[in-house]
Amino acid sequence: MEKPRIGVFVCNCGTNISHIVDTEAVRAHAQAQPDVVVATSYRYMCSTPGQETIVKAIQEHQLNRVVVAACSPRMHEKTFRGACRHGGINPFLFEMANIREQCSWVHQDRLAATEKAKSLTTAAIHRVRHHRPLNSLSAEMCPTTLVLGGGIAGLTAALELADSSNDVVLVERTDALGGNLARVDLTAPHLDSARDLLTEKLTRIASNPRVTVLLRSELVALSGFVGNFTATIRGPGGNGAGPERQVRVGNVVVATGYQEFDAGRITHYGHGKLPNVVTSFEFEQMLRAGRIETRDGRLPQYAAIIHCVGSRNREFHPYCSRVCCMTALKYAHELKSANPACYVSDIYIDMHAFGKGCEEFYKATSEVKTLFLMFEKNEHPVIRRAGPGEDCDMLIEVNERLSGERIEIPADLVILMVGVEARSDAAEVARLVNISQDREGWFMESHPKLDPVATTTDGIYIAGTCAAPKDIPDSVAQARAAAARILARISKGRIEIDGVFAEVDEDRCSGCRICNELCPYSAIEFDEGKRRSHVIPAACKACGACVAACPSGAITGHHFTAEQIHAQIDGVLA
Amino acid sequence: MARVGVFIGQFDSHSTIAFDSLASYAANLRAVEKVRLLGLRPKVDVKTLAEEIRRERLDRIVLAGDSPGHFKPAFTRAMQLAGGDPAEVRLASFREHGASSSEATDRAKAILACAVHGVPYPLVAVPKPTVVNPATLVIGGGVAGIQTALEIADAGKKVILVERSGTIGGHMAMFDKTFPTLDCAACILTPKMVAVAEHDMIELLTNSEVVGVTGNPGAYRVEIRRHARRVDEAACVACNVCTDICPISVLSEFDQGLTHRKAIYIPFPQAVPNAYLVDPEACLWVQSEGKRCGACAKKCPKECIDLAEEDRTVTFDVGTIVLATGYDLLDARKVERYGYGKYPNVLTALEFERITNASGPTGGKIVVKSKVANRRLKTDEWLATSDGAAPRSVAIIHCVGSRDANYNPYCSRVCCMYSLKFAHLVREKLPDATCYEFYIDMRAFGKGYEEFMERIKAEGAHVVRGRTAEVSEVDGRLVVKGEDIVQDRLVQYPVDLVILAVGLVPSAGTAELATLLGVPRDQDGWFSELNYNSEPTYTERGGVFVAGVCQGPKDIPDTVAQASAVAAGVLRSISSGRGVSDLSSLALSEIEARAMQMAAGKPQEATHGR
Amino acid sequence: MATNKLQVAIYWGAACGGCDVAVLDTNEFILDLAAAADIRFWPIAVDGKYSDVEAMADGELDLALFNGAVRNSENEHVAKLLRKKSKVLVALGSCAHMGGIPGLANLATKEEILLTAYLANPSVEPGNQTIPQARTAIDGMTLEIPYFFKRVFRLADVVDVDYFLPGCPPAPVQIRNVLLAVVKGELPPRGSVVGASDRALCDDCPRTKSEKKLKAFHRPYEIVQDPTRCLLEQGILCMGPATRSGCGVRCPNSNQGCRGCYGPLPGVTDQGAKFLSALASIIDSKDPKEIDEILAGLPDFIGLAYRFGLPASTLQRSYR
Amino acid sequence: MSFEPKIVGFLCNWCSYTGADLAGTSRIQYPPNINIIRVMCSARVEPDFVLRALAGGADGVLICGCHPGDCHYSEGNYKAMRRYPLLKTLLKEYGVDNDRVRLEWVSASEGQRFADIVTDMTERVRALGPLRLKTDLQTDRVER
Amino acid sequence: MVANVTRVNPKLIHELEKYGAQDVQNCYHCGNCSAVCPHADEYFVFPRKSMRMLQMGLEKRIEASLEPWLCYYCGQCSTGCPRGAEPGETMMSLRRWLTSRYDFTGISRLFYRSWKAEAVVLVVVALLAALGFLIFGFSQGSIHHYDGEQAFLPSASIHIFDWGMAAVLVVLLLINSIRMWWFTTGGNPRIRPKLGTYLKALYQLPLQFFTQKEYARCGERQPWLVHLALMLGYVSMLVLIMFFLHGMQAGPEIRWRFHGVGYLASAGLLFGVLVAVIGRIRKSAPHVAHSHESDWLFLGMLLIVTVTGIVQHVLHRAGAAMAANLAYVVHLSLVVPMLLLEVPFGKWSHMVYRPLACYLAAVHRETLARQRSSAAQGEQVTADRRLAAA
Incomplete structure (x- = not known):
């Protein structure tokens, strides 16, 4: 390594720094440090003449390291790195000392502030000696996307990508596309045709040559990293031993959806025993067939809808399934529509009518005289057969909260609004694509607020109800969001990787695998053959967790090496 | 050829469609054997209908109307009784496909024709491809606008981001914590804001408003009024000298009027752009037309203040426009019974956000307002100061102006959760304080929300099912009155602070923007999406998208997802041949012909049932 | 004494003698050594006095093997003597290298x-009040014994190694x-660690390793071990990942x-701190209380992490 | 001259460093005894850095990260959270008072909180007196 | 205590619509109405609770409730209702329904469910009465004589007739009142009042009857004044007729002792009726926004009765005996159905039920207070015992 030739530039920031910090003293102190070739102060280092000073100094003094003592690096690090680049040196051979936000603006004692500014500048000088030139890397970005799941989310994502002229491989486990939406007749709250919605998507998928649909297929292995995945997909064949094929893909959209809660688990609802207790999906079938009748073919005089079956419950799932309330209201309308003489009771906990048009739909449901009855969370209604003297088949007993009465509700037909739960094979999918699941089995997003479609594994996106219960518009939006993220990356052709990432020195790695679990982005891969771990730069976000934890010191976190930080510690204490 | 029966019903009495004309149009369609007008809110007798179907030997029924789904089950049943295929009951929904404008009847006819041919309307109604200018205009710099802009710019496409106020960040920048994870709003938002400022592909225009839009989908020309900032934002280093010297204090909008700011100010320390701006309404120099003051310009060490700067108008050519104009809170004064504006310690949710915010006027201390004398105006003001008294008890009232026929009939979707968050913050910061929540339905529907609610309840907030009827003042203390429905009693609690979970309304200027762009709005004033289920981010106007709350209330995750989804639409319109034209550019005859062609080609049907 | 035989000295400082035994444990090789070298000084095996060494010319010895830590002035004296007299x-062993087991004494004060x-x-013996002093006056004479240092040092703290x-x-x-290697003159650059690998023990360890998450720590006798698994x-504490292989x-x-x-x-300045960092990182909990409970399963962490290296650690001794 | 403690602060880039910057932009005053070293995440802070700082003459070390759940890297702060109690145990054995090393969560909006923590910590460390590890390490050699 | 299980009856809400209930189903139970109601208190929380009972069709519970009688329909609940569920109107319809429930004859039920039936019965009774009076008049007097020996309808006979009718009414109302007491109190397992409580609260009956003071708590004063005018006018008229009919009918000179009071009462009646009719036509306030058919019939009757009464009086003073007699017949033939049908079966029954309800409410309040405090003590005792056992 060549001998460091350091230039130090102290900014007065008008008087923002200099009114408290004696910048001249700081400059003189810096000048006196070993390896410091030149130290200057200036009114505004960030201004154009200020930056030119740096560029000129680099060229005049053959500087190979630059320190700027000014404001927060969060404000101007980028600016000064640019100046270094203009001066002809690698922008990472630069360090900033924050003597404004964390010095002159927060202290009033001139002497102490000046001393602190000196320390911070010294630390930066110490640190910059150990800086190395870093260059960004780039990796290929395969434009093909793998979409797992052929429900509305998967179809939307696939179409969005394919319509932008990208290849999509759509893998669906069952023998038909459409997912759970294909089981629904009308959508809430506007009672639009689910079939038309789906037919439109399916027709467009079928007529788009960019989309390869693989039915009765599943992903069995995924290797590689963002932009360069290899997916192994098993096609249809006897006993899960169909022919396997390998596809190169750049990104993966996981849209595997949900499964419904098994209503039989709540024994006192009698699903499977009482003939006229049906689940919401069974009721959809009845609706589609135009047969809203009891098992023995009578028109129900009384119908009851029970909400939160398996949801919002200590025993089963604590969460709200988000779609059932509106679906239940839809059923109330449909029951009345098919048979205006039918009395509908809707037994709920809280009415979640939160979407656009939903509260109005709730009111409209009240207007058609649906009887809403509220029960206590964790306290299930009990369904039993009615006695011979009654004019109904069943009676539902419940503690009604809005009246405080213990009541019985007559019913000839009971619809159980079964909750939405993570698919039983979700863990398998999570393992295959290397993403995590939350306590309830839903796939975890990389950030629930600001990155709801990305996962911690770069290149793997989640959309729709595999991440959490969602209605159709929200699933569609999420699917499109995933597509947007992928489109943005594909459009660049390659992925740029910042020079700051972690790297494993394979000569020093012992394969202890302590680091493997620590990376939230799954950027560390373990090579079973070599028995060494290595970091995928494209996936690394440079947090340094693995660097700190590597007991052999085999991982280097570029630009935040132990050497650099040690030097900085020594510097502030010098 | 299938024999089709068309039944036209009306659900909404305000329809602009000429139903008679529609009926005669339907009767002339090939395959249509029978047309019947059902009238308003039809009561259909299933048996008679089945008889009719059998008599006319109908194979397919098309139900047409603004919301025909509402009477579909009766027809399905009738079809089944008549021995036909229940799946052959098709819907022609005018509302779903947006037949509401002046050309509503023509659109309705097209929708009907598609249904008669058994082809989904959106599949047929695809406008011709147009060339799209790759630059995008994003209106609104809240989290939705930021997300969309970043998403598009990250794909290497030019974005012009226009924000009306002096900084981007929107409402989210005012928040302290975000539910249900309670992570700090600034921590997640400010990096995005900085990313916007630093992005090469984003041109950020703050203090600016769109004043004119001309052109066609794919090639819009927008005029943007850049209000004079009077500070050179590139040169300003946010050093505070100007603010320190400025003699004029006015109430801070960013802090919801809980504290003061100067006439030259920065909305908040982490504002982007990180530069000061002059409030011309307050500035002495501006108001005196240069005769008085001007101290800031003289003292500015970077000499970057030009108090004489004037507004100017700039023009951009863009292909697509994204609406992300967000929301305002309903004026809580309108809900008189809660005494907002009358009692100083009745706060809106946003005011409380500022009070509890670590970077707010009290440094995050929850206090009641203090009376402070304003020497200049010689009046008393109620401000939040960090030496204010801590409330001993706090009431949080849900659904203020929401779910209420007298104000907003809709649910504002976020209030339940942020109210629970408030309860948590109160209990966390003031463990001895009592906290009451008055709610109607606890809408904790999102990922982790229900669990959050349980947690807050376990933390000891008193959750009362029932709406507060009124807030009054008794012996200098606020009293909230309501019915505790589950406990079956009337309750009256004396409290020191009342927080109103005020509902959301479209932001000021939404109506003007809608007119300017030709984007329809729904009955509540929000921008209408093209299709509720499948096109939640598109609008009727080609190349104009909606993101975030301006389409309807949403929480942050949903807003962000939707904002990203918009980016997909924008990027697709740029990179694919699929057009961004207006739907209305399609002629009825064209749609008819296409539908017929598609019906002959037998498009793949959704396979129903498993 | 001109001879082409290798001139060797072996000495023990504050040590148990295990290293000397290890030299003997080279088995028949020791005979070759004896044949190839002159063992000039080895208190445990060969008779000799410090004065014999003092009498040697500087650099007369080709090789001095110093085992044991530096605990008292005698250790230091001999260390300096051997440094002066030997070329290499x-x-x-661990004591000379890092302070070793005697180094744990740095957790207590001299007093x-x-x-x-x-x-x-x-x-x-009850009633005994005598603590040895460096200098004791007896019968008008001053008896001098080695001085007990305030703390234990590793060899490199007192001489260049x-x-x-x-x-x-x-x-x-x-x-x-x-x-x-000494005989052949194939030594690496001075200051190096020799006779050990640059990789951690895990590299040689035959047990299978997978991703790590710890919910509890166990003593070896508390559980039934899987002999093939890491x-x-x-949950059994193993310093392997933070320790050089070679044993x-x-x-x-x-x-x-x-x-x-x-x-x-190599490159790790503090073995214990590094191990701490690694070990704590893989604890499978996000709840501070649970973390404390899991960590309660580590009764003497400093004794474990610094069993051999306290004097070589960043803080070197306790400052109580 | 009265004793002025030297405190080294390791601040994560996303929340705490930003929070400290906010204290600056809001001109919230705190004692100048802290010198801040920026790391990308509190998970990058090795226990060794703390020991190194103490051995190098620091009287106290402050580690700040995002609040649990807020980490920019999802879970980095939990790693810091796990290391900290063990580090404290270790420091206790070394005879370093636990008040000298603190792990705190400071969000980007908590400029005031950051200033309060620094003020409080400075006062506590001042009360504890100088640590003098650096001097001790040097005098150990000569005193014997 | 094991709660009784009650079967809900979703059909009741349809039934109540016939009694004028509107949009009850819209209520989503925010509780706003109960909280704004000036009459709701810790013992009687309504109207939401009543709306709930109605939605669920818990007939027995409604029958047992006094709440509808405690409501005076100021309309604050309806104005503030976020869902337009018209709680005030619901309470009104519940009063009609309850009236029909208290009425053992079933006539009330018939009237409220069918205004046509009511109208027919009213007309038939009026015609029968007219016929009866005419026959009676012609059989014993002269149509040309209003008073004196040959009076067409001598006041003594009418007086006897009045008393006869009053006796019938008293019997009817007494039976209905007892039924009301039984439904709400005597047969209500939740309330066990002591005799002393009954006696202590007895003063409520005359107080409420004459002052209607509960109504005054409804915020605005005007509706109460109208109501009071109507009420006092009617009662004064009743007293005059029942006890001083001879004085009233004497003439043709004006006997201020009786007629003065009569004029005041008439003015009150006329004022009240006109304000009510105009209000209902204009729908000027929530409580007059919705008018049930029975309301129109009732007001119409009242108006005609008042007017014919005045006409008859004026004609008599004017010396037009025959015209006065005819007017008198018309007047009486309308008074008969009004008293016979409206008092026990229609809106006039409020005159009895309201004060009775106020009285029973006072009894309930005290009883509930006693029961609650002993229940609280009981809990305390159990808790103490448990503590002691532990």
Whole structure:
């Protein structure tokens, strides 16, 4: 390594720094440090003449390291790195000392502030000696996307990508596309045709040559990293031993959806025993067939809808399934529509009518005289057969909260609004694509607020109800969001990787695998053959967790090496 | 050829469609054997209908109307009784496909024709491809606008981001914590804001408003009024000298009027752009037309203040426009019974956000307002100061102006959760304080929300099912009155602070923007999406998208997802041949012909049932 | 004494003698050594006086193997003497290298140690009040004994060391290799660690490793071990990942966790702190209370992490 | 001259460093005794850095990260959270008072909180007196 | 205590619509109405609770409730209702329904469910009465004589007739009142009042009857004044007729002792009726926004009765005996159905039920207070015992 030739530039920031910090003293102190070739102060280092000073100094003094003592690096690090680049040196051979936000603006004692500014500048000088030139890397970005799941989310994502002229491989486990939406007749709250919605998507998928649909297929292995995945997909064949094929893909959209809660688990609802207790999906079938009748073919005089079956419950799932309330209201309308003489009771906990048009739909449901009855969370209604003297088949007993009465509700037909739960094979999918699941089995997003479609594994996106219960518009939006993220990356052709990432020195790695679990982005891969771990730069976000934890010191976190930080510690204490 | 029966019903009495004309149009369609007008809110007798179907030997029924789904089950049943295929009951929904404008009847006819041919309307109604200018205009710099802009710019496409106020960040920048994870709003938002400022592909225009839009989908020309900032934002280093010297204090909008700011100010320390701006309404120099003051310009060490700067108008050519104009809170004064504006310690949710915010006027201390004398105006003001008294008890009232026929009939979707968050913050910061929540339905529907609610309840907030009827003042203390429905009693609690979970309304200027762009709005004033289920981010106007709350209330995750989804639409319109034209550019005859062609080609049907 | 035989000295400072035994454990090689070298000084095996060494010319010895830590003035004196007289000074074994087991004394003060050793000790004769002093006046004479240092030092703290040969004790085969290298003149740059790998013990450890998450720590006798699986994954503390390999995986092969005697990996300044960082990172909990409960399963962490290296650690001793 | 403690602060880039910057932009005053070293995440802070700082003459060390759940890297702060109690145990054995090393969560909006923590910590460390590890390490050699 | 299980009856809400209930189903139970109601208190929380009972069709519970009688329909609940569920109107319809429930004859039920039936019965009774009076008049007097020996309808006979009718009414109302007491109190397992409580609260009956003071708590004063005018006018008229009919009918000179009071009462009646009619036409306030058919019939009757009464009086003073007699017949033939049908079966029954309800409410309040405090003590005792056992 060549001998460091350091230039130090102290900014007065008008008087923002200099009114408290004696910048001249700081400059003189810096000048006196070993390896410091030149130290200057200036009114505004960030201004154009200020930056030119740096560029000129680099060229005049053959500087190979630059320190700027000014404001927060969060404000101007980028600016000064640019100046270094203009001066002809690698922008990472630069360090900033924050003597404004964390010095002159927060202290009033001139002497102490000046001393602190000196320390911070010294630390930066110490640190910059150990800086190395870093260059960004780039990796290929395969434009093909793998979409797992052929429900509305998967179809939307696939179409969005394919319509932008990208290849999509759509893998669906069952023998038909459409997912759970294909089981629904009308959508809430506007009672639009689910079939038309789906037919439109399916027709467009079928007529788009960019989309390869693989039915009765599943992903069995995924290797590689963002932009360069290899997916192994098993096609249809006897006993899960169909022919396997390998596809190169750049990104993966996981849209595997949900499964419904098994209503039989709540024994006192009698699903499977009482003939006229049906689940919401069974009721959809009845609706589609135009047969809203009891098992023995009578028109129900009384119908009851029970909400939160398996949801919002200590025993089963604590969460709200988000779609059932509106679906239940839809059923109330449909029951009345098919048979205006039918009395509908809707037994709920809280009415979640939160979407656009939903509260109005709730009111409209009240207007058609649906009887809403509220029960206590964790306290299930009990369904039993009615006695011979009654004019109904069943009676539902419940503690009604809005009246405080213990009541019985007559019913000839009971619809159980079964909750939405993570698919039983979700863990398998999570393992295959290397993403995590939350306590309830839903796939975890990389950030629930600001990155709801990305996962911690770069290149793997989640959309729709595999991440959490969602209605159709929200699933569609999420699917499109995933597509947007992928489109943005594909459009660049390659992925740029910042020079700051972690790297494993394979000569020093012992394969202890302590680091493997620590990376939230799954950027560390373990090579079973070599028995060494290595970091995928494209996936690394440079947090340094693995660097700190590597007991052999085999991982280097570029630009935040132990050497650099040690030097900085020594510097502030010098 | 299938024999089709068309039944036209009306659900909404305000329809602009000429139903008679529609009926005669339907009767002339090939395959249509029978047309019947059902009238308003039809009561259909299933048996008679089945008889009719059998008599006319109908194979397919098309139900047409603004919301025909509402009477579909009766027809399905009738079809089944008549021995036909229940799946052959098709819907022609005018509302779903947006037949509401002046050309509503023509659109309705097209929708009907598609249904008669058994082809989904959106599949047929695809406008011709147009060339799209790759630059995008994003209106609104809240989290939705930021997300969309970043998403598009990250794909290497030019974005012009226009924000009306002096900084981007929107409402989210005012928040302290975000539910249900309670992570700090600034921590997640400010990096995005900085990313916007630093992005090469984003041109950020703050203090600016769109004043004119001309052109066609794919090639819009927008005029943007850049209000004079009077500070050179590139040169300003946010050093505070100007603010320190400025003699004029006015109430801070960013802090919801809980504290003061100067006439030259920065909305908040982490504002982007990180530069000061002059409030011309307050500035002495501006108001005196240069005769008085001007101290800031003289003292500015970077000499970057030009108090004489004037507004100017700039023009951009863009292909697509994204609406992300967000929301305002309903004026809580309108809900008189809660005494907002009358009692100083009745706060809106946003005011409380500022009070509890670590970077707010009290440094995050929850206090009641203090009376402070304003020497200049010689009046008393109620401000939040960090030496204010801590409330001993706090009431949080849900659904203020929401779910209420007298104000907003809709649910504002976020209030339940942020109210629970408030309860948590109160209990966390003031463990001895009592906290009451008055709610109607606890809408904790999102990922982790229900669990959050349980947690807050376990933390000891008193959750009362029932709406507060009124807030009054008794012996200098606020009293909230309501019915505790589950406990079956009337309750009256004396409290020191009342927080109103005020509902959301479209932001000021939404109506003007809608007119300017030709984007329809729904009955509540929000921008209408093209299709509720499948096109939640598109609008009727080609190349104009909606993101975030301006389409309807949403929480942050949903807003962000939707904002990203918009980016997909924008990027697709740029990179694919699929057009961004207006739907209305399609002629009825064209749609008819296409539908017929598609019906002959037998498009793949959704396979129903498993 | 002109001879082309290798001139060798072996000395023990504050040590148990295990390293000397390890030298003997090179088996028949020791005979070759005896044939090839003149053992000029080896108090444990060969008769000799310090004055013999003092009499040597500077650099007369080709090789000095110093094992044991530096605990008192005698250790220091001999260390300096051997440094002066030898061309190559090797710190043999963990004590010379890092302070070793005697280094754990740095957790106590000199006064505490003397108190425990001479006064507050059940085996001490009741009424005994004597603590040895460096200088004692007896019969008009001054008796001088080595001075007990305030703390334990590693060899490199008092003299320049040419090579470090770690291990408690070093594996005989490694000693042999180093001796051969000296003979052949194939030594690496001065200051290097010799007779050990640059990779951690795990590299040689035959147990299978997978991703690690720890919910609890166990003593080896508390659980039924899977002899093929990484000990750490089973909750048994093993310093292997933070320790140089070279010993031949002695402890894990005996179903015990590695104790760390071969010292830190190159570039690691503080073996214990590094191990702490690694170990705590893989605790499987996000709840501070639970983390505390899990950590309660580590009764003497400093004794484990710094068993051999306290004087070589960043803080070197306790400052109580 | 009265004793002025030297405190080294390791601040994560996303929340705490930003929070400290906010204290600056809001001109919230705190004692100048802290010198801040920026790391990308509190998970990058090795226990060794703390020991190194103490051995190098610091009287106290402050580690700040995002609040649990807020980490920019999802879970980095939990790693810091796990290391900290063990580090405290270790420091206790070394005879370093636990008040000298603190782990705190400071969000980007908590400029005031950051200033309060620094003020409080400075006062506590001042009360504890100088640590003098650096001097001790040097005098150990000569005193014997 | 094991709660009784009650079967809900979703059909009741349809039934109540016939009694004028509107949009009850819209209520989503925010509780706003109960909280704004000036009459709701810790013992009687309504109207939401009543709306709930109605939605669920818990007939027995409604029958047992006094709440509808405690409501005076100021309309604050309806104005503030976020869902337009018209709680005030619901309470009104519940009063009609309850009236029909208290009425053992079933006539009330018939009237409220069918205004046509009511109208027919009213007309038939009026015609029958007219016929009866005419026959009676012609059989014993002269149509040309209003008073004196040959009076067409001598006041003594009418007086006897009045008393006869009053006796019938008293019997009817007494039976209905007892039924009301039984439904709400005597047969209500939740309330066990002591005799002393009954006696202590007895003063409520005359107080409420004459002052209607509960109504005054409804915020605005005007509706109460109208109501009071109507009420007092009617009662004064009743007293005059029942006890001083001879004085009233004497003439043709004006006997201020009786007629003065009569004029005031008439003015009150006329004022009240006109304000009510105009209000209902204009729908000027929530409580007059919705008018049930029975309301129109009732007001119409009242108006005609008042007017014919005045006409008859004026004609008599004017010396037009025959015209006065005819007017008198018309007047009486309308008074008969009004008293016979409206008092026990229609809106006039409020005159009895309201004060009775106020009285029973006072009884309930005290009883509930006693029961609650002993229940609280009981809990305390159990808790103490448990504590002691532990």
